[in-house]
Amino acid sequence: MSTPATHKASAAAGYERITYLDAIVKAQIEEMERDPRVIMMGEDISIYGSGDLIARFGSDRIWPMPISEPGFTGVGIGAAITGLRPIVDFNIASFMYLTSDQIINQAAKLRFMTGGMIKVPIVFRVCMYYGASIAAQHSDRPYPLFMNVPGLKIISPTSPSDVKGLLKSAIRDDDPVIFFEDTKLWTVKEDVPTDLDYLVPIGKADVKRTGSDVTIVAISGAMRPTLEAAKALAEEKISVEVIDPRTLKPLDMETVINSVAKTGRLVLVENAHRMVGATSEIAAIVAEEAFESLKKPIIRLTAPDVHVPFSPVLEETLYPRKEQIIAAVRKLL
């Protein structure tokens, strides 16, 4: 899946120029119009985010929720088991710890535990706010915790086209899918296909930029500084290949391993905490299964094992920056 051109003034036929955030809204509206089983649930959803959805779809399909995260998560799961396809919006990612019993013990396990009798076609939307001085209880990037749970699928697209295509695939999928959104990407704009059936497959990484010297795998919001770094390095004739896994569970390691076979050098970048992050898993698999391809040790750039602080001067040092990514690439050459 190649990324459409991003620097045109106006979109070509069959495309529209929209942001990452617009793409979320459009994917939901299009899928709700396509399939009457799709409903939306979440706190404040009738007021924020998606326009006047109740006027558009009626109150049977748009369910503003009370502050009952574990309860309404289970309500969504129960509705999914019995014929609906809910999109459950958790608003801020740090709230999802409250919901984790229902996600892990019910949504992820019920199909297996009933020998395939039950299916749970549900999408959990989880928005990762951070870098915004809202302190540790509103700023988490908890996707690594959920990667450890069998039975889930997890998507983390970074471009508007991928957001639209992957969210649509998630809504149409018969298994529980968590969509980790990143506010650092909300304003990213590009030409996005208007085709109502534009789907990006779950479980397929995308090479965002081809290169031959170093491979960088960047996750979610870390993609932005990574692409900036790759561009700056290109001016120095350092050729960086940038991979976006797009799906964190299952991980498309084939794309990563093929790239490392070509470059022999690997930098991994993410904004989650360092211990047992997505990059830990990618590094482990490369070390286990493609060690001979590596010319240098793998470098991981992550947030440190510390809570997100409130004061901007403290928080701004937390997440990998363009300069650090450039330095890591140089270190490997």
Next chain:
Amino acid sequence: MSLTKAQQLETYRRMLRIRKFEEEGMRLFTAGQIPGAYHASIGEEAAIVGACMALRDDDAMTGTHRSHGHPIGKGADLKALMAELMGKKTGICKGRGGSMHLADTTVGIIGESAIVGGGIPLATGCGLSAKVRKTDQVCLCFFGDGAVNQGTFHESLNMASLWKLPVVYLCENNGYAITTSVAISHAQQEVAKRAVAYAMPGITVDGQDVRAVYDATSAAVARARRGEGPTLIEAKTYRFEEHEVGLVCPAGPYRPPEEVEKYKTHHDPVVLYRRVLLSEGFSGAELESIEKEVAAAVQEAIRFAEQSPLPDPADLYEYMYSNPILYPPKRYARA
């Protein structure tokens, strides 16, 4: 609405199926033929069957870790249930669920949650789904006295009442969450009174009296079907066995032995209902024929389970995903 003669016999049959299934199951567990843990529903047959008889076949249900009685009460076939207890390939959950999770979807069960209180939101979501899909299906939600102290109970009952969802919340209050009594864990010990907080009816019934449970549940189901919203029913019941077979209580008994004896002697729901049926003109021969039939059905289930194959470890990954993608995970190593 009262039960027809045929329904009364069916009620007795289902109660007895639970009783005999559990008696044999406990024996097989002790003999090592059933792995894991065994939580018997003995003593709670009236609470279960009385509620289930108030449902239509297409109504849904959620249950608990004490999961054997619920599918039997809803009319499930015994063979796949017994095979599941033995961890067989032919088990209702293909050997993936086991004793605490006998969710038989063929009779409308959408989950038997061994996380206490975990199924209450699922039942609520099932009610929401029925409302959105504009069916008149009802969901019966079983849970125990321990579950009413979970947040999911509070959250779910609030939402169900707020949106007038077709759900019947039925608390099998057997007085003890493992060893923790209601007396030492519930500020409001009358579970039904909690309904006031959610602006829904709260009904207390004698959970050993199958007709009382049936009547209360029927009224709640009718109300739910009319779109008037949920009801909380507290069926005061008792488990005759330990929380699980073989439970060790190093500090001594947590419930007085005379209390257990009193229930077994004076409040056995199967004995009580048999007496009612006889007093109302059913013949001993009619009931004995059901008793024989049930005993035979349980034996047939055991035979089926014993003769069934074990699951193949090569199929371990089966049933993980409806739509598996890159699963099971591939190895990329050269060798």
